Amino acid sequence: MNKSLTRSIGFWLLIVLSLASGAVGGWLVNSQLSTMTATLLDGTATGVEVYVGQSLAVVGSVLIGAGVLGILIALALVALRSLIPTPAAAPVEPIDWSAQTVDAEIAAQDAVTDADDSAPACSSAQAGDVATEAHADAELTGTPRS
Structure with a gap:
C-alpha cells in the first residue's frame, strides 16, 4: 500500500465499517437461521420466529453484501493508487554557511x-x-x- 493511502482516515474507516457490517450481518443471519431451524425441527415454531426470522435473515444478508462490497472497493482503491506514480524526492543542496553572514548584512541594509x-x-x-x-x-x- 502507498503511504498516503494508509494514512487516509477515510480508507481505514471504509475497511473497519465494511468488516463490521459483514460481521454483524453474519451474526444476524446465523442467529436467525439457527433459531428458525431449531424451532421448526422440534415443532414449537411460531409465526413470529418464522416470518420475522426470514426478514431479519434478509437484512443480515444485505449487511454481509455491503461489507463485501466495501472490502472490494478498498481493494480497488489500493490497486488504483499503486498505478499512480509517486514523485521522486528532490535532492537537497548542502548549506553554504559562509554565505549566511553576507545574507544577514544585506537583510539588515534592506531593513x-x-x-x-x-x-x-x-x-x-x-x-x-x-x-x-x-x-x-x-x-x-x-x-x-x-
Whole structure:
C-alpha cells in the first residue's frame, strides 16, 4: 500500500465499517437461521420466529453484501493508487554557511531602507495644515519660517 493511502482516515474507516457490517450481518443471519431451524425441527415454531426470522435473515444478508462490497472497493482503491506514480524526492543542496553572514548584512541594509521608505506619506491637505501650523508657530515665537 502507498503511504498516503494508509494514512487516509477515510480508507481505514471504509475497511473497519465494511468488516463490521459483514460481521454483524453474519451474526444476524446465523442467529436467525439457527433459531428458525431449531424451532421448526422440534415443532414449537411460531409465526413470529418464522416470518420475522426470514426478514431479519434478509437484512443480515444485505449487511454481509455491503461489507463485501466495501472490502472490494478498498481493494480497488489500493490497486488504483499503486498505478499512480509517486514523485521522486528532490535532492537537497548542502548549506553554504559562509554565505549566511553576507545574507544577514544585506537583510539588515534592506531593513534600514524599508524603514525609511515606510515613513507615512501625507496628503496635500495635510501638508497645507502642517505649513499653516508652522507659520502660526513662527509668528508666536518670532522666529522666521524655514
